[in-house]
Amino acid sequence: xxxxxxxxxxxxxxxxxxxxxxxxxxxxxxxxxxxxxxxxxxxxxxxxxxxxxxxxxxxxxxxxxxxxxxxxxxxxxxxxxxxxxxxxxxxxxxxxxxxxxxxxxxxxxxxxxxxxxxxxxxxxxxxxxxxxxxxxxxxxxxxxxxxxxxxxxxxxxxxxxxxxxxxxxxxxxxxxxxxxxxxxxxxxxxxxxxxxxxxxxxxxxxxxxxxxxxxxxxxxxxxxxxxxxxxxxxxxxxxxxxxxxxxxxxxxxxxxxxxxxxxxxxxxxxxxxxxxxxxxxxxxxxxxxxxxxxxxxxxxxxxxxxxxxxxxxxxxxxxxxxxxxxxxxxxxxxxxxxxxxxxxxxxxxxxxxxxxxxxxxxxxxxxxxxxxxxxxxxxxxxxxxxxxxxxxxxxxxxxxxxxxxxxxxxxxxxxxxxxxxxxxxxxxxxxxxxxxxxxxxxxxxxxxxxxxxxxxxxxxxxxxxxxxxxxxxxxxxxxxxxxxxxxxxxxxxxxxxxxxxxxxxxxxxxxxxxx
Numbered sequence: 018x019x020x021x022x023x024x025x026x027x028x029x030x031x032x033x034x035x036x037x038x039x040x041x042x043x044x045x046x047x048x049x050x051x052x053x054x055x056x057x058x059x060x061x062x063x064x065x066x067x068x069x070x071x072x073x074x075x076x077x078x079x080x081x082x083x084x085x086x087x088x089x090x091x092x093x094x095x096x097x098x099x100x101x102x103x104x105x106x107x108x109x110x111x112x113x114x115x116x117x118x119x120x121x122x123x124x125x126x127x128x129x130x131x132x133x134x135x136x137x138x139x140x141x142x143x144x145x146x147x148x149x150x151x152x153x154x155x156x157x158x159x160x161x162x163x164x165x166x167x168x169x170x171x172x173x174x175x176x177x178x179x180x181x182x183x184x185x186x187x188x189x190x191x192x193x194x195x196x197x198x199x200x201x202x203x204x205x206x207x208x209x210x211x212x213x214x215x216x217x218x219x220x221x222x223x224x225x226x227x228x229x230x231x232x233x234x235x236x237x238x239x240x241x242x243x244x245x246x247x248x249x250x251x252x253x254x255x256x257x258x259x260x261x262x263x264x265x266x267x268x269x270x271x272x273x274x275x276x277x278x279x280x281x282x283x284x285x286x287x288x289x290x291x292x293x294x295x296x297x298x299x300x301x302x303x304x305x306x307x308x309x310x311x312x313x314x315x316x317x318x319x320x321x322x323x324x325x326x327x328x329x330x331x332x333x334x335x336x337x338x339x340x341x342x343x344x345x346x347x348x349x350x351x352x353x354x355x356x357x358x359x360x361x362x363x364x365x366x367x368x369x370x371x372x373x374x375x376x377x378x379x380x381x382x383x384x385x386x387x388x389x390x391x392x393x394x395x396x397x398x399x400x401x402x403x404x405x406x407x408x409x410x411x412x413x414x415x416x417x418x419x420x421x422x423x424x425x426x427x428x429x430x431x432x433x434x435x436x437x438x439x440x441x442x443x444x445x446x447x448x449x450x451x452x453x454x455x456x457x458x459x460x461x462x463x464x465x466x467x468x469x470x471x472x473x474x475x476x477x478x479x480x481x482x483x484x485x486x487x488x489x490x491x492x493x494x495x496x497x498x499x500x501x502x503x504x505x506x507x508x509x510x511x512x513x514x515x516x517x518x519x520x521x522x523x524x525x526x527x528x529x530x531x532x
Contacts, residue, residue, distance in 0.1 A: 020146035020147075020148065021146065021148070021149065022144065022145050022146055022149050025201075025202050026144050026145065026202070028198050028201070028202045029140060029144060029198070029199065029202035029203055030137075030140050030141055030144060030145065030153055030156070031156075031198065032194075032195050032196075032198030032199045032202065033096070033133070033136060033137035033140040033141075033199070034137045034140075034141075034156050034157055034159075034160060035191050035194065035195045035198075036096070036100050036103075036133035036136075036137060036195050036199075037133050037134045037136075037137035037138070037157065037160040038159070038160040038163075038164050038191070039103070039130065039133070039188055039191055039192065039195075040076065040103070040130030040131065040133045040134050040160075041134065041160050041161060041164030041165060041168075042164040042165075042167070042168045042171070043072065043107075043126065043130060043168070043188070044069070044072060044073065044076070044164075044165060044168065044300075044421075044424075045164070045165045045168030045169055045172075045300075045303050046168040046169070046171060046172040046184055046187075047068055047069060047172060047184060048069070048168065048169045048172065048303065048304070048307050050172045050173065050175075050176040050181050050184050050318050051068060051069075052318075053176050053180075053181040053318065054068055054119075054181045054184075055068075057181050057182075058113055058114060058115055058116055058118075058119050059114075059115060059116070060115075060116040066236050066237075066240075067116065067119075067120050067123075067236075068119055068120070068123055069123075069236075070232060070233065070236040071119075071120045071121075071123040071124040071127065072123040072124065072126060072127035072130075073127060073232055073421065073425055074124060074127065074228065074229050074232045074233070075123070075124040075125065075126070075127025075128040075129075075130075075131060076127040076128070076130055076131035076134075076421060077127075077131070077228055077232065077418055077421050077422055077425065078128070078131070078224065078225050078228050078229065079127070079128045079129075079130075079131030079132055080131045080132075080134055080135055080414050080417050080418040080421065081135075081224070081274065081275040081411075081414040081415055081418045082221065082274060082414070083095070083131070083132050083135045083136055083139075083410070083413075083414050084135070084139075084274075084410035084411040084413070084414050085212075085216065085217070085274050086132070087136065087139075087410065088209060088212055089208065089209055089210060089212045089213060089216075090208050091205070091206040091207065091208055091209075092136070092139075092203065092204075092206065093199075093203040093204065093205055093206060094208070095132060095136070096132065096133065096136045096199060096203065097196065097199050097200065097203070099128075099129040099130075099132040099133065100129070100132075100133060100192070100195060100196060100199065101196065102125070102129040103126060103129040103130050103133065103188070103192070104188055104189060104192040104196075106122050106123075106125040106126040106129060107126055107185045107186070107188040107189070107192075108185065108186070108189070109122040109125070109126075110122040110123055110126060110185040111182035111183075111184075111185040111186050112182070134160070134417050135410065135413040135414040135417050135418075137157055137160070138157050138397075138409075138413040138416075138417065139409060139410040139413050140153075141153035141154055141156070141157050142401065142406065142409040142413065143406055143409060143410070151339075151340040151343050151344075151394070151398065152340045154340075154394045154397050154398055155336055155337070155339040155340050155394040156336075157394075157397070158336070158339070158392075158393035158394035158397060159332065159333075159336045161299070161393050161420065162299065162332060162389040162390060162392070162393055163329055163332045163333065163336070165299055165300060165303045165424075166303065166325060166328040166329035166332065166386070166389070167325070167326065167328075167329030167330070168303075169303065169307055169318075169321055169322050169325045170322035170323065170325050170326040170329055171184075171187065171322065172184045172318065172322065173317075173318035173319045173320070173321050173322025173323070174318075174319055174322050174323075175187060176318045176319070177317060177318050177319035178319070215272060216274070217266070217267075217270055217272060217273055217274040219262075219266050219270075220263060220266045220267050220270065220273055220274045220275065221274050223259045223260070223262045223263040223266060224259075224260075224263045224274070224275065226255065226259045227255070227256050227258075227259030227260035227261075227262075227263050228256075228260070228422075230252050230253075230255040230256040230259065231252075231256040231260060232425055233252055234249060234252040234253055234256055235425050235426060235428070235429035236425075236428075236429060237249065237252070238429060238433065239429065239432045239433045239436060243433070263275075264277065275411075275414070275415055275418075276408070276411045276412065276415060277415070279404065279408070279411075279412055279415060280415075282403040282404070283403070283521065283522060284399055284400055284401075284402040284403050284521045284522055285400050285401070285402075285403055285404060285412065285416075287517055287518075287520055287521045288396060288397075288399045288400025288401075288416075288521060289400060289415070289416055289419055290514075290517055291352070291356075291396060291514045291517050291518050292396060292400065292416060292419060292420045292423070293419050293420065293422070293423035293426075294423065294510050294511070294513060294514035294517070295356075295392060295393065295396070295420065295423070295511075295514060296419070296420035296421060296422070296423030296424040296427065297423045297424065297426060297427030297430075297510055298359065298363075298427065298507050298510050298511050298514075299389065299420075299424060299427075300421075300423075300424025300425070300427050300428055301424070301427035301428055301430075301431045301507055302363070302385070302507055303325070304427075304428045304431060304432070305431055305435075305500065305503050305504070305507070306321075306324070306325065306378065307321045307325065308435075309500045310324060310374065310375065312496070313371075313493065313496060313497060313500070314374045314375075316374070316375065320375065323375070324375040324378055324379075324382070325382070327378070327379050327382035327383055327386065328382045328383075328385050328386050328389070329386070330386075331383055331386035331387070331390075332386050332389060332390040335386065335387060335390035335391065336390050336394070339390065339391055339394045339395070340394070342391065342395075343394070343395050343398065347523060348395035348396075348398050348399050348523075349395075349399060349518055349519060349521055349523065351391055351395045352391075352392055352395050352396045352399065352515075352518045353515045353518050353519060354391070355387075355388045355389070355390070355391035355392035355395075356388065356392055356511045356512070356514050356515035356518065357388070357511075357512070357515055358384060358385075358387055358388030358391075359385055359388030359389055359392065359511050360388075360507075360508040360509075360511035360512050360515070361384060361388070361508075362381045362382070362384035362385035362388060363381075363385075363504045363505070363507040363508035363511065364504070364505065364508045365380065365381035365384065366378070366381050366500075366501065366504040367501045367502070367504050367505045367508070368501060369497050369498075369500060369501045369504075370497065371493065371494070371497060373497070396518070397416070399518070399521050400412075400416060402521075402522065427510075431503055431506070431507075434499075434502070434503055434506060435496075435499045435500060435503055436499075438498070438499035438502045438503070439492075439495050439496050439498075439499040440495075441499075442494070442495035442498040442499060443491060443492060443495040446491050446494065446495055
């Protein structure tokens with residue numbers, strides 16, 4: 018009879034997964050609430066992006082350090098301490114009165130939240146027996162797919178009904194459940210402070226500076242004209258130098274803080290590449306859809322959240338069946354099918370028009386929910402083939418960090434892509450809409466008549482206003498076409514990921530066949 022985990026073990030796993038869900042949720046929970054938060058702390062939209070950026074920088078830096086910190090201070094101390102501090106800094110965000118305070122609190126919230134993601138995964142891989150591990154991995158995968166999808170829904174509802182501070186206060190409820198569970202079930206262990214002398218401090222330092230510069234470059238690049246800006250060029254140089262040094266250090270030192278050598282193992286390397294592409298599409302789509310609804314359709318925070326709920330909530334019904342699917346379908350084919358379904362949902366949004374709003378996204382969002390729900394759990398299992406139990410904590414940090422980094426790159430790339438494609442379509446449409454175009458003349462005449470009928474008596478003023486209105490229509494249509502192209506790009510990335518998945522080898526997590 019296969020070994021079964023005790024109730025105490027399952028409680029510990031559930032507590033860890035609840036923490037990971039909160040950490041992932043807080044990446045996206047501010048997306049639909051940014052205008053309200055920016056107004057509340059007295060800053061503009063050009064600076065408001067730092068509300069998300071500072072959190073991501075802290076989280077991405079901290080995720081790969083977790084394995085080392087848990088060896089030094091013990092798994093229990095690190096997880097409980099950071100979970101408690103995460104709640105403290107969440108409250109600090111709610112009480113922030115200016116941008117500086119918000120950035121500091123969000124960065125600290127990201128640092129502490131970044132610990133909870135890989136530690137939840139480590140609990141699943143090290144505490145659950147092999148027979149029950151797929152169930153645990155499915156629960157963990159839910160945090161990575163369900164969290165980003167439902168985050169804007171929760172954030173939008175809380176902002177419109179209670180005010181933006183409740184976007185951060187909401188962490189207190191699951192936190193009040195999580196901490197007692199972890200206190201009661203995690204085993205105590207002595208600290209090993211002697212390991213501090215053996216720490217990969219040069220690796221940690223170069224990684225922290227390099228990732229901070231790279232993340233800032235990604236978020237500020239489009240706004241500053243990318244490499245036409247001296248500021249962006251300096252950031253790129255800093256990121257290249259420090260990340261380059263980091264890679265060299267991690268490949269040379271005996272005990273690297275981030276085990277980059279694991280990427281040389283076939284399944285972990287290919288699985289991590291797919292994971293990066295999934296992060297690109299997962300976080301990118303959560304950025305594109307709310308931005309489109311707000312910018313083109315004028316949706317408020319709650320309306321955006323309700324539209325995204327069609328991606329998040331159905332996953333709760335699908336994910337419980339994923340462990341059963343893994344038993345009857347090769348995990349590689351299951352991931353491939355999920356990625357193709359996800360890609361199809363994006364292709365469904367490549368022919369949008371001015372009338373394309375929340376109701377028109379319902380079907381594609383449902384399709385996307387199915388695809389997302391069946392991807393990450395078996396993908397994680399595929400990547401962990403060739404990773405031993407002792408290596409799982411370090412591998413978890415690298416795997417999760419790169420998915421978050423893929424999401425950050427995806428968001429930056431898509432923001433730039435939308436800007437460039439909007440300019441492209443605007444130029445194309447503008448070339449056909451000229452003063453000598455009969456269609457343009459007819460449209461201007463119709464707009465002028467409408468304005469005069471609405472009370473604009475001066476014909477010259479009405480004509481000028483009609484030209485301005487036509488320009489707005491061209492810009493709006495160009496923007497819609499740009500968003501349609503963006504969904505096509507996301508579909509392409511997912512199809513590449515599906516192809517890479519088929520190059521992995523079959524096996525079970527922990528085996529060495531795929532090295």
